[in-house]
Every structure is written in C-alpha cells, then in structure tokens.
Amino acid sequence: MSQNNNELITWGQVLRKTPLVLKSLPRIIKGLKVSNISAADEPCGLGWTFEVATQRNPDGIAVLYEDRRYSYQYFNQRANQIVHYLAARGIGKGDVVGVFLENRPELLVTVLALSKLGAVSAMLNTSQTQNVLIHSINLVKPCAIVIGEELLAAFAEVRDSIDALSRGLYYIADQDTFRDPGEAPSGYLNLMRESLDAPQDAPATTQQIHKDDACFYIYTSGTTGLPKAGIFKHGRWMKTYGGFGIIAMDMQASDVVYSTLPLYHGTGLCVCWGSAIAGAGGFALRRKFSASSFWDDTRTFNATVIGYVGELCRYLLDQPTCPDDLDNPVRKMLGNGLRPGVWGPFKQRFGLEHVCEFYGSSEGNIGFSNILNFDNTIGFSLMPWALVEYDRDKESPVRDNNGFLKKVERGQPGLLLAKIDEKTPLDGYTDPEKTRQVVLENVFESGDRYFNTGDMLRYIGFGHAQFVDRLGDTFRWKGENVSTTEVENLLIQHPRIAEVVVYGVGIPNTNGCAGMAAITLHDPEAPMDMRELLNYAKRQLPPYAVPLFLRIKRDMETTGTFKYQKKSLKQEAFDPTKTGDEPVYAWLPGSDRYVPVNDELFTNIIGGLHRY
Structure with missing residues (x-):
C-alpha cells in the first residue's frame, strides 16, 4: 500500500499554525508542568x-x-x-x-x-x-x-x-x-x-x-x-488531565x-x-450511545466538546441529514480512530472546528495528540519514540548486523516503540509476565528498553504521525503485506457500503491469507451490483489487496467501544454452512464479478479447482 505524498505535512502548513502555537505557549507550559509530577x-x-x-x-x-x-x-x-x-x-x-x-x-x-x-x-x-x-x-x-x-x-x-x-x-x-x-x-x-x-x-x-x-x-x-x-x-491521570484538558x-x-x-x-x-x-x-453522560438522540443531547446539555471513537462518528454520519445538523453547540471533538474518509465530511456536516485525535493505550507509556488541528493525523508526542522495520513473516522487528533495530524512513510504515525510562515508565499489566512480553531490550544501544505497542504508524513530518494498523490486522498475500485498515478506509467510500471489516482467510494449498471483507449496506433491500463493486475495488486497490471474498451482513457485531469482532468472522470465513442466512461471494480467477458461494463452489475452492 503506497504512501500518498499529499498527506505529508509541509513547512507551509506548519508556518500557518505559528500564531496558534504562540498563543498556546502559556497553557502548553502550564500543562507540561501539571503533567510531569517529579517528586x-x-x-x-x-x-x-x-x-x-x-x-x-x-x-x-x-x-x-x-x-x-x-x-x-x-x-x-x-x-x-x-x-x-x-x-x-x-x-x-x-x-x-x-x-x-x-x-x-x-x-x-x-x-x-x-x-x-x-x-x-x-x-x-x-x-x-x-x-x-x-x-x-x-x-x-x-x-x-x-x-x-x-x-x-x-x-x-x-x-x-x-x-x-x-x-x-x-x-x-x-x-x-x-x-x-x-x-x-x-x-x-x-x-x-x-x-x-x-x-x-x-x-x-x-x-x-x-x-x-x-x-x-x-x-x-x-x-x-x-x-x-x-x-x-x-x-498517568495527571498526564491525561494536563495533556488533553489543558x-x-x-x-x-x-x-x-x-x-x-x-x-x-x-x-x-x-x-x-x-x-x-x-x-x-x-461532564455529560448517556447510559448507552444513541445515534438518533446524539445531537439532541448535545443541545440539551449545551455540550461544547464530544468524546468519540471512529465508528461512533461514522454511525452519526450515516444518519439521515437534518436541516439543523449545523445547529449544535459542539465545536471540538476528542477521541481516536477517526478514518480519513469520515474526517472531512464529519467536520463539515456538523460544523466542528477542532478534531483532537489522539493515540494511546491504558497500559502503555506513549501518547500522541493532534494539538495543532491538522487533518488525518494522531498528532505528535513529546515522549521519546521510534518507528522501526518489522518482518511480518518472522513476526519480529528487523535487527542489523550489530543486533540493533532499524528505523524506517519518513512516509514509510513502521512498528511504534516507546522508550522506557524514569520520565516515561511503563505501568504495564497486573500480570508481570504479560508486561515482560511487550518490552524490547537493546533496541538502539546496549541496555535501552522500549515498549512494543504492536501498532504500525507512519511518520508524516514535523513530529506528526498517522495510524496505519495493528500488527494483528495485517495479512500477507501474493508476497505482499495487506493492511486491513487501509483496505477498509478505501472500501468504506463506496456509496452503497455502510460498514466494512477486512480480514485474512486461508485457502488450502496457497501461501498466506486471502482478503475477505464483511460489509453492511445502507439499503439492505436494494440489490448490489457485484460487477460494479469488484470494478470499484480494483480501481481503488492494488491487485493483491482486492478482497477475494465478500460477506454481506445485516448487522456488524462490535465490542462496547465499537471494535469489530473479527475472531468469529475469520473462523467462519467463506463457508456458507457457517454464515447462516448471510450471503457469501467470491471473485473467481478470470471472472469480472463476485459470484455467490454455495456448498458446491465452496468445495471446489478448497479442493483447488479454482487456482488462486
């Protein structure tokens, strides 16, 4: 998956932010002081x-x-x-x-x-x-x-x-x-x-x-x-309090x-x-998220800021447009996981001025935040970090002849590591063994220690980064690494698709995993043109990243924080006996459309009759 140079932050963009930076300096100094408890x-x-x-x-x-x-x-x-x-x-x-x-x-x-x-x-x-x-x-x-x-x-x-x-x-x-x-x-x-x-x-x-x-x-x-x-x-509470709130x-x-x-x-x-x-x-609460009541709630509470995760924003964007979409008190949003295809349309439709996208984990020691309000970035971090080469076949970072890890160039995806020291300690997990498993030693010099986030990021200049995907959300097909996140970001822009989850599935006697996408539709009752959908995917994606299989779902199962449940989707794969009444489709070699998978076709695919 190639890097779009338009996403790199330029000197001109940074210079335009200079007045904002100068105006923000007093509170930045205050926030840093509050965040970094020394005694x-x-x-x-x-x-x-x-x-x-x-x-x-x-x-x-x-x-x-x-x-x-x-x-x-x-x-x-x-x-x-x-x-x-x-x-x-x-x-x-x-x-x-x-x-x-x-x-x-x-x-x-x-x-x-x-x-x-x-x-x-x-x-x-x-x-x-x-x-x-x-x-x-x-x-x-x-x-x-x-x-x-x-x-x-x-x-x-x-x-x-x-x-x-x-x-x-x-x-x-x-x-x-x-x-x-x-x-x-x-x-x-x-x-x-x-x-x-x-x-x-x-x-x-x-x-x-x-x-x-x-x-x-x-x-x-x-x-x-x-x-x-x-x-x-x-x-860590103080860092969150000072870093985000101040x-x-x-x-x-x-x-x-x-x-x-x-x-x-x-x-x-x-x-x-x-x-x-x-x-x-x-701090205004609701028991459970409701897309239909969300903006009415913001008016009732006179909310100026909303907390989000990416899929929540997409659910809101999928709601029918209303004349009062812009008539809300919200000006800022704070959260993570906002996809590039949703970022701009969401800001424009609901009149948002600042998207403070951030990156972090409860157990980790690194955090990024989009303080300068650039689009499509998790922002920057003042904590020491590095992006290093990662071998997906060996499932480990790449070390050079001296045994140290190799940093990637700007614009290239790399595994995010965060330095562990007195200023940035790793709290980790309650189980010390689980904590030990996420610590890398002798990374760039003898004796240094880094937290392995398990996430792939891309450096886009001036301290800023973009989230690419989690290591578990990448699979290899035809000798190429396929980022499920990047495939999802492109397929979600199809006008008929409401939700998309991409994952790798096995086909006997092939190397790696074939791409499969589970999708939901804005209008489930309208028939889907499977030739047009395949052509769309082929126009948007390199050949190795086009999903070979599709599953059309009525609803997508998620966790309480809107994370998709990929485990069961991978297990059921494209077997029609496991997917119930949800239809499964395949792109057969040499064909120009996705075709329904029945028991006979499934048997032929796993039996090697169709050569992928």
Whole structure:
C-alpha cells in the first residue's frame, strides 16, 4: 500500500499554525508542568484534581445526566461521605475494589471516592458475563465490589466462583440514588444509603496519593482472548488531565464534555472526564450511545466538546441529514480512530472546528495528540519514540548486523516503540509476565528498553504521525503485506457500503491469507451490483489487496467501544454452512464479478479447482 505524498505535512502548513502555537505557549507550559509530577511524594491524581476543580468552581455543574445536574461542591461532598464510610469498613490504600455499573453518575462518584481513598478501581466491562466475568474479577483479587442493580443478575450468576470480596458486596439501585437510595437485596450493603450519615469534609487520604499509586485497572477488550488488566496510575491521570484538558483542548469552566463512551474504557473515563475536570467544566453522560438522540443531547446539555471513537462518528454520519445538523453547540471533538474518509465530511456536516485525535493505550507509556488541528493525523508526542522495520513473516522487528533495530524512513510504515525510562515508565499489566512480553531490550544501544505497542504508524513530518494498523490486522498475500485498515478506509467510500471489516482467510494449498471483507449496506433491500463493486475495488486497490471474498451482513457485531469482532468472522470465513442466512461471494480467477458461494463452489475452492 503506497504512501500518498499529499498527506505529508509541509513547512507551509506548519508556518500557518505559528500564531496558534504562540498563543498556546502559556497553557502548553502550564500543562507540561501539571503533567510531569517529579517528586515521588507530591499529592496528585483524580481525587486531588477534582478537589482543585471544586475550589475553582464550587457552584459550577460537574456532572449532567438525563435531567440530573450536580455541582462540583455537592458531588465532591458526596464522594467524601463514601470515602469515610468505606474507610470505616476497612478499605484503604492499595485495596482493589471492583466497579460494575453502567454509565451514570453513581459510577463516577464511586470511582472518585475510591481514588481519594487510595483504593484501585477495577473497571469491569459491563458486557461481560459467565466465565469472562469470573476471569476479570479473579484476575485482580478485589476485596470488595460495587454492583449496580442493572448488572445484579450477571453478577449473581458468577458470585460463587469469585475468590475474594472479604470486605463486602455493595449495591447501588438503578435510579436517582442521590435523591432516593432505594433498598438493597439480602447480602448486599446499600452504598448510597449507608454513606449518607458520614462526614462531608475532605479526607486526609487525598493528599497522600502519589504518582506511582495505581488509580484504575482498565481491561483490554478481550476480542481475541481473555482480558488483561492494564494498570493506570495517578501519575498517568495527571498526564491525561494536563495533556488533553489543558494543552490540547484548553478546557474552561464554561465547557461541557458529552460522552456516550463506556466508562470502563480509558477514553471515556480518563480522557473525557479528565478533560472536563481540568477546566472545572461539566461532564455529560448517556447510559448507552444513541445515534438518533446524539445531537439532541448535545443541545440539551449545551455540550461544547464530544468524546468519540471512529465508528461512533461514522454511525452519526450515516444518519439521515437534518436541516439543523449545523445547529449544535459542539465545536471540538476528542477521541481516536477517526478514518480519513469520515474526517472531512464529519467536520463539515456538523460544523466542528477542532478534531483532537489522539493515540494511546491504558497500559502503555506513549501518547500522541493532534494539538495543532491538522487533518488525518494522531498528532505528535513529546515522549521519546521510534518507528522501526518489522518482518511480518518472522513476526519480529528487523535487527542489523550489530543486533540493533532499524528505523524506517519518513512516509514509510513502521512498528511504534516507546522508550522506557524514569520520565516515561511503563505501568504495564497486573500480570508481570504479560508486561515482560511487550518490552524490547537493546533496541538502539546496549541496555535501552522500549515498549512494543504492536501498532504500525507512519511518520508524516514535523513530529506528526498517522495510524496505519495493528500488527494483528495485517495479512500477507501474493508476497505482499495487506493492511486491513487501509483496505477498509478505501472500501468504506463506496456509496452503497455502510460498514466494512477486512480480514485474512486461508485457502488450502496457497501461501498466506486471502482478503475477505464483511460489509453492511445502507439499503439492505436494494440489490448490489457485484460487477460494479469488484470494478470499484480494483480501481481503488492494488491487485493483491482486492478482497477475494465478500460477506454481506445485516448487522456488524462490535465490542462496547465499537471494535469489530473479527475472531468469529475469520473462523467462519467463506463457508456458507457457517454464515447462516448471510450471503457469501467470491471473485473467481478470470471472472469480472463476485459470484455467490454455495456448498458446491465452496468445495471446489478448497479442493483447488479454482487456482488462486
């Protein structure tokens, strides 16, 4: 897949940004100072920053949800009561507490209280059940768990398989528990009711939280296996708070961040909420994402900033156009994964001025952000990083004759590595072995250590980079490396295609993996011209990257953070006996269109009758 030189950032583009850079210098300096806590015993973290925001804007609205509004002072006092209550129950610094609630203010006040206490919030994925949920809980050995009524049934199914929980099961009713705590079922303590009589004053423990103390455990999505728990420390919170809220977004008390992203994920919990707190502004929530209600919500909450992941934006763009699309208060957006084909149209249709695309992971030590508002880039990072050559056949970075890794040239894709040192430590996972597996040693000189992100990026000049794909999202066919992300970005521009997921599938007696695309259509009832679709793909893509197989789906399965579930798609491949009522098509050698795959054709393909 070739590099488009038009995507490289030029001197002219940078010079046009000079006034913006000069104007931003004071807040950049402030943000860097806040982000880089040097003293190991300096107070910091989520609880500390919330108290700073409360002092700055006590009567300002901190949290918005449905028709509920909570000021900074009230929300802070309510969190303090929970701190004093849990401390009296024996929960203290370093203890792990599972948090199992859907998006609502009660989740935020619980996490805020635990952070002030110095306890670690294990942010359990609300879509998990059965064995995966058991694994996630037992992995971090919590001393207690806070469960929302909406998830009580899921927890009840696994309760007997949980190892720890020596300090209580805490329940929060699925209602406005700030007004009416409700009643807890037998065996559970009603957290919101029991804490009502506790003191409202600030706990001393908030001042005893330091940069190396863990704040959250945030789980990987588990799309290709059981989840891992990444450690998110309070020092990392400060980098998110300062880097996004102060430097990138210039958040003010008048701003409101609206997020429908799940709060068990770092983008919603840390980036979006942290940015709101940095400005002492509002954080508006919705229980679950709704494309049809999204812009009405922004008007209701008077949201100036939205949190996003790429597919969320595409869902919004797929909604029918409305005369009031531009009539919304949002001017900035903060998130990741926005595709090039969506970037420009989304900004234009909804009147967005600044796309702060960022790159990072909960367990990693590197972050990029698009502070200068260039299009189609994850921005730049002030942390030390490098892009190196990667051998996909050997599944390892390329080393030279001296045993060191080789950097790629500008414009070429390379594996992103982030240097590990005192200024950029790697928090990693709760399992030390999992952490060890992502560390590379002796990279450019003897004794140096780098975090292997597993992601391919492209350097486009002036410190800026573009995301290319994850290593697992690349396959090799006809001796060429095929980037699923790049194929998806091109196919999604077809006017009939609503969603596309590309992956590699095996054909017996061939080398590598053949490309296959699962697609959904804007109008599923209208017949698809399979000759035109193949011609479109052939015009847009090099021959080796054109998908040989297609699967038309009515709906695409995703995780709670809109990541596509590729594992099952790969397993079912192009076998019509496994795809149910979803039709599968093949591009046969020498033909000019995709043709339906029935049992006979499937047998012929895997039997080698058609020579690929």
